[in-house]
Amino acid sequence: MRAKFSQAVLESSEGAEMASIMRACVHCGFCNAKCPTYQIKGDELDGPRGRIYLIKSMLEDEFVGKATQTHIDRCLTCRACETTCPSGVRYSRLLDLARPLIDAKVGRGPWEKTKRWLIRSVVPHPRRFNALMTLARACEPFLPSTLRELVPSPGAAPIEASVQIHSRKMIMLDGCVQQSVAPNINTAARKIFNQQRIQLLSFSKSGCCGAVSHHLGELAEAQGYARRNIEAWTAALEAGAEAIVAMSTGCAVMLKEYGSLLRRDPEYAGRASRISEIVRDPSEVLDPGALRGAYRVRSNQRIAFHAPCTMQHGLDVAGKAEACLRAVGFKIEYTPEGHVCCGSAGSYSLLQPELANRLLDQKVTALESVQPDKIATANIGCLMHVRRRATPQVLHWLELISQAAK
Ligand code: SF4
Ligand code: SF4
Structure with a gap:
């Protein structure tokens, strides 16, 4: 050009x-x-x-x-x-x-600024998010249908996974919204990694990956989240943790950006760049062959897999989660237009509801066209968005595998 x-x-x-x-x-x-x-x-x-x-x-x-x-x-x-x-x-x-x-x-008008500020002030903070969702559920009958649809159902009660010590250790990004809406994704991850003799370490001082602020163009705020996580993980990395695993592909893509985000910060640039190098999606760590030996789905369940854009175009790990699901006996159905976004896209579904809902309807129609027993995905934003309109249960693929215990 x-x-x-x-x-x-x-x-x-x-x-x-x-x-x-x-x-x-x-x-x-x-x-x-x-x-x-x-x-x-x-x-x-x-x-x-x-x-x-x-x-x-x-x-x-x-x-x-x-x-x-x-x-x-x-x-x-x-x-x-x-x-x-x-x-x-x-x-x-x-x-x-x-x-x-x-x-x-x-610039932006006052309402636009307020919406963006609210998203940044609530979504990355689990306590605030939970409080707002509790209030929204209590007021649900009085909310207009457009808002009612946005209130996620309460997540299943969290199940504790026993922590076992292994010589291989990886850091798990606990996530923000994911902990509130689907806490058992992390439980499933712990269980499966434990079975593969990998210990997942969690750090209460880490928090949101910064993607919400980054998507909204608030780079200084995103850098703040990145620095906080780097501080929380430094000691474990120095002690030999070999990777950082994010169960949501959107968060993994953001963690991969840390090197670029902090490249001009002399105190953090080196550590940020190291983090970008060792971020992994669980599908890159788990071995389908080993999973096959440990898990087996009892009935021949048909799964429509919604591969998030962050998985296909951001992390370039398309097909790996499906390979793990196939290994334990799930039948993955090909769905049309698999490359097209579902419209979730971080805060996009809140800021551009008309386009987001058009894309959601297209995506749900495509996923349901193969008449699956369940829908699986790999990113909390997509999971919440697709759940709003899909009839079959929508789960993270790790939850499906952990439910398929032999
Ligand atoms: S594909 Fe799009 S971005 Fe790439 S060279 Fe062509 S017009 Fe430019
Ligand atoms: S919406 Fe269009 S322009 Fe924007 S990232 Fe997706 S494909 Fe590219």
Whole structure:
């Protein structure tokens, strides 16, 4: 893509990085074919190529208005465009750099600011989230249907998994919302890892991975979460913990960003970069062959697997969780349009409900078209979002395996 960036842009490290990402784009438009928002809206500016043009205009002519912000806000950051792009354009990185600049130039109205502040103030904090959900459930009959649908059912009572000592140790990111809505995902993980002779370590001083703030363009806040987690894990890493495992793929992708997020912080850059290198999805650690020996599902259960975008396009571990499920006897059904986002996308379902609900309906129709006994996924946001409309039970894939004990 030809572009004439000002000297001021090229002299700032962010500007130079954005310019270099944009220059890789040959505006072929292949990415539009995979972009969910382009497919729904049919507007070039609601596809990746159009959004790159909008960012380019901002850097070249300093032109940026409300329309630019609206088209950028509609992006799910699902990264389907990135894995399709033949030129390797790092679109999501471009967006991460552009979002705060656009927000600083355009600003947001009071209601928009309040919504974003509320999401950042509640979602990453389990106590606040639980208190708000308790209140929302008590008021449920009086809530409008659009809000009622957003209130998750209370998670099943947490089951304690016994902690056993093993020489192989990994750190588990406990997660924030996941602990409230589906606490037994971590229980299932402990049980399965324990069976594989790996001890999962938890640290109460760690917390949200920072993804909520990062998605909302609040980079300083996201850096704060990253530093807190790094401090909480440093001693265990120095003592030999070999990896950090996140049961939600969205959190794992965020942890992989720590190196880039803190690269200019001399105190944390080295440790952040090490964390990015050793983050693992459980499907990368667990061995299907070993699982086969330990677990066996009793009936021939048919599973529709919803692979989160963060799993397919962010972590590049597509197919590994399904291999683990197959190994213990589940039958994985192929579902159409498996690459398309369900519309959850972090806080997207709260901020862009119309598009998020369109995508959710499409996803649930695709998943239910194979008449599964259950739906499995790998990310807490997708799990909560798909549960809102799906008829079969929706579980994390680790919960399914732990229920298949021999
Ligand atoms: S596929 Fe890649 S090179 Fe082609 S328009 Fe999209 S971002 Fe640009
Ligand atoms: S990240 Fe997803 S929604 Fe955003 S431009 Fe790329 S494909 Fe479209």
